[in-house]
Amino acid sequence: MKAIVVTGTPGTGKTFVAEYIAKRLGFQRVDINRWKKELSIGFDRKRNTTILDIKKLNAKLIKEIRGSRRPLVIDSHVAHELPPRYTLLCIVTHCSLKELKRRLTQRKYSTAKIRENLDAEIFDVCRTEAVENGHSVIEIDTGKPGWQQKVLHVAKLHLNKESSSRGV
Ligand SMILES: Nc1ncnc2c1ncn2[C@@H]1O[C@H](COP(=O)(O)OP(=O)(O)OP(=O)(O)O)[C@@H](O)[C@H]1O
Numbered sequence: 001m002k003a004i005v006v007t008g009t010p011g012t013g014k015t016f017v018a019e020y021i022a023k024r025l026g027f028q029r030v031d032i033n034r035w036k037k038e039l040s041i042g043f044d045r046k047r048n049t050t051i052l053d054i055k056k057l058n059a060k061l062i063k064e065i066r067g068s069r070r071p072l073v074i075d076s077h078v079a080h081e082l083p084p085r086y087t088l089l090c091i092v093t094h095c096s097l098k099e100l101k102r103r104l105t106q107r108k109y110s111t112a113k114i115r116e117n118l119d120a121e122i123f124d125v126c127r128t129e130a131v132e133n134g135h136s137v138i139e140i141d142t143g144k145p146g147w148q149q150k151v152l153h154v155a156k157l158h159l160n161k162e163s164s165s166r167g168v
């Protein structure tokens, strides 16, 4: 079973969207936070964040995907590093810069960390990398109504396409 990966700048709503997909479409959500310790290859003091071993992360995700009877949904700002042959679709979450600043301020992020994430959103880092990695990408704005319908529609379309390619 393949996975939907949800990527995007921190705070743009990946987890919110992944939980919605799990609830509405019966996907199993993979919370990679529980692997943080074993996948850590260091700590970025400046950014106050764990640096993950992407190779190991992908190996673990591929094992989960192969072993699962249900399609998976994986939310992380590095989820687009998973090779596209294991994915149905890559969703990139966005929200307005004003909304992002509000959400990150609410999380009590430092001014530098907020600035860095706003810059990542402005430069569209996650979407650019996802496209470069060959993913089939859709973008949603979690701050505006209507993203739910788009996500459900596109996810169902890709699920059907995958089922027919497997002859199910
Ligand atoms: N569609 C939405 N409607 C209302 N609130 C939202 C929506 N999407 C996200 N939020 C809120 O914005 C905040 C950040 O969302 P979320 O935790 O899903 O972001 P994230 O991209 O998973 O962040 P991180 O990269 O840190 O895990 C949360 O408080 C969440 O409840």
Ligand SMILES: [Mg+2]
Pocket: 014, 015, 016, 075
């Ligand atoms: Mg999250």
